[in-house]
Amino acid sequence: MPDDLLALFRKTGALLDGHFVLRSGLHSRQFFQCALLLQYTDVAADVCGRLADKLRHIECDAVISPALGGIVVGQEVGCALGKRHIFAEKDAGGLVLRRGFQISPNERFVVAEDVVTRGGRVRETVDIVRARGGVVAAVGVIVDRSGSKRPDFGCPFVSLVEMNVETFEADQLPPDLAATPAVKPGSK
Numbered sequence: 001m002p003d004d005l006l007a008l009f010r011k012t013g014a015l016l017d018g019h020f021v022l023r024s025g026l027h028s029r030q031f032f033q034c035a036l037l038l039q040y041t042d043v044a045a046d047v048c049g050r051l052a053d054k055l056r057h058i059e060c061d062a063v064i065s066p067a068l069g070g071i072v073v074g075q076e077v078g079c080a081l082g083k084r085h086i087f088a089e090k091d092a093g094g095l096v097l098r099r100g101f102q103i104s105p106n107e108r109f110v111v112a113e114d115v116v117t118r119g120g121r122v123r124e125t126v127d128i129v130r131a132r133g134g135v136v137a138a139v140g141v142i143v144d145r146s147g148s149k150r151p152d153f154g155c156p157f158v159s160l161v162e163m164n165v166e167t168f169e170a171d172q173l174p175p176d177l178a179a180t181p182a183v184k185p186g187s188k
Contacts (some may be wrong), residue, residue, distance in 0.1 A: 012040065013033070013036045017030055018031070018183060019177050020183055028165055031183075034142060051073070054140065060109060063086075070114055070125075087101075108136075109136055109137060114143065115145060126154070139155060140159070144157070145164075
């Protein structure tokens with residue numbers, strides 16, 4: 001991670017150390033709570049502007065993001081690219097498109113998200129776009145913590161930061177992590 005971004009994550013309390021259960025079900029010693037970083041509008045504009053710069057060469061018509069963590073990222077990336085932004089939101093455990101948002105046939109989207117480990121919410125968002133005849137031109141995230149298990153979304157995958165953070169299955173925790181109470185911060 002570039003030093004200035006790491007400093008921003010630490011300064012805002014967005015990079016946490018401990019024992020965490022991720023949305024993917026994996027356990028980790030570190031957790032990125034990007035909402036703590038993105039609550040500062042100047043920081044959000046700067047960080048998401050950097051992500052938009054990495055996506056600027058991708059031809060797109062709009063930006064879509066999964067709720068809840070990706071909404072600020074999608075809005076800021078859309079603003080930096082001069083594109084509209086829509087989002088998919090949770091409903092009965094999955095993501096759906098609501099609020100009158102429309103996807104036109106062949107409309108080209110960038111999917112924007114805060115953090116990806118396994119890419120489940122991004123994949124759901126990609127599927128929503130494709131099911132409506134849209135095209136996913138690229139996926140852009142602030143933090144890619146997938147390591148060697150980088151997801152394949154069938155399009156370019158761009159990240160501002162790649163972190164190789166150890167993750168563990170619940171039944172394969174190292175002793176030090178097993179001895180520490182787990183926290184599931186998610187969208188709290």
